[in-house]
Amino acid sequence: MIRFILILTILFPCFGILKPKAQTWVNVTNDYIENPSFEYFDTCPTNTSAFPNEMWIDLAVNGWYTPTQATSDYFNICNEQMFPCCNWAYGCQDAFEGNAFCGIVSQDITYDNQGRRAIWSEYISTKLIKPLKNNALYQFKMKINRADGYNASVKNIGAHFSNYDLADFSTFKAFNFIPTIKNNGGYIDDTLNWKNIESEFIATGDENYLTIGWFGDTLSDDFFTHFVNSPYFDSISGELFFVPTTYYLIDFIELFELTYSIDQFNVNVFSPNDDSTNDNFDLSVYNLKELDFEVLNRWGNVVFESQNPQLKWDGKDNQGNKLKDGVYFYTLNAIQSNGKHIFKSNFLNVFY
Numbered sequence: 001m002i003r004f005i006l007i008l009t010i011l012f013p014c015f016g017i018l019k020p021k022a023q024t025w026v027n028v029t030n031d032y033i034e035n036p037s038f039e040y041f042d043t044c045p046t047n048t049s050a051f052p053n054e055m056w057i058d059l060a061v062n063g064w065y066t067p068t069q070a071t072s073d074y075f076n077i078c079n080e081q082m083f084p085c086c087n088w089a090y091g092c093q094d095a096f097e098g099n100a101f102c103g104i105v106s107q108d109i110t111y112d113n114q115g116r117r118a119i120w121s122e123y124i125s126t127k128l129i130k131p132l133k134n135n136a137l138y139q140f141k142m143k144i145n146r147a148d149g150y151n152a153s154v155k156n157i158g159a160h161f162s163n164y165d166l167a168d169f170s171t172f173k174a175f176n177f178i179p180t181i182k183n184n185g186g187y188i189d190d191t192l193n194w195k196n197i198e199s200e201f202i203a204t205g206d207e208n209y210l211t212i213g214w215f216g217d218t219l220s221d222d223f224f225t226h227f228v229n230s231p232y233f234d235s236i237s238g239e240l241f242f243v244p245t246t247y248y249l250i251d252f253i254e255l256f257e258l259t260y261s262i263d264q265f266n267v268n269v270f271s272p273n274d275d276s277t278n279d280n281f282d283l284s285v286y287n288l289k290e291l292d293f294e295v296l297n298r299w300g301n302v303v304f305e306s307q308n309p310q311l312k313w314d315g316k317d318n319q320g321n322k323l324k325d326g327v328y329f330y331t332l333n334a335i336q337s338n339g340k341h342i343f344k345s346n347f348l349n350v351f352y
Contacts, residue, residue, distance in 0.1 A: 034063030123213035134205025272315025
């Protein structure tokens with residue numbers, strides 16, 4: 001029967017799109033990030049974080065903390081006085097999902113311990129449930145909204161995965177480096193709708209912490225004023241200055257991992273011509289426990305076979321010779337690491 005089908009295929013070939021690997025984004029948020037939408041809490045927030053122990057995320061949100069001296073905030077509908085508007089000082093916004101979200105001042109002017117004006121930036125951090133995988137491709141997403149009670153917008157809001165805790169409780173300064181994920185969509189100025197920030201990155205395998213906030217150096221490289229508030233007097237320099245302040249709400253954090261699904265494997269075109277594109281019939285990415293792979297020519301003769309679960313077939317027969325251009329037929333019998341049996345078969349057009 002196989003021989004008969006093969007002959008018909010030579011006469012009436014039907015080739016699809018090359019799919020060397022069946023790729024699938026899998027949501028792994030809960031595998032790595034505790035409480036990603038900030039729904040679970042120990043203490044219901046009762047006031048602004050200017051009043052210690054009442055809105056600080058350290059004492060309220062499960063799994064999250066403030067990594068610097070700056071005081072990030074927590075909002076939850078459990079406090080009926082704060083909702084449907086989140087707080088009298090921060091404007092009005094509903095959670096993107098559920099009942100809660102966090103809030104951070106990304107840029108504000110304050111004084112350091114030597115009396116100098118400095119940028120005050122707030123962050124939220126969490127220790128990952130487990131480290132990210134080495135060389136794995138991830139996609140990070142989060143929702144963000146500018147609070148309408150403030151007068152400025154910034155661009156460099158982002159998220160950083162690090163192998164060590166960035167916590168420095170001696171400072172309230174901004175983290176001045178390029179984060180793993182950074183907003184590339186311009187100034188975040190929408191106070192009505194939640195904006196999606198997302199990007200892909202390859203993990204090194206030693207990332208254990210996630211920190212979210214504004215990453216930069218000075219106001220001059222990332223700051224846009226929507227309106228100007230009353231001037232303030234700097235008692236040290238004797239100058240009048242305006243206080244640029246911007247505040248952002250954060251919700252609904254997601255993490256996806258690019259995985260390869262053998263269930264969706266359906267390769268039917270193969271070009272092992274050493275051009276660095278589709279040169280290998282790669283089965284090693286599917287985490288197979290057992291494999292029985294055969295390639296047959298138009299007469300039903302086996303020209304290649306392998307029982308190696310890490311197989312990366314380069315288009316050569318069992319004698320090490322390149323297969324000729326033409327249509328072949330393959331069968332794939334495999335057992336996955338979870339014990340599931342997989343059988344695949346298809347015609348394979350080999351060309352150079």
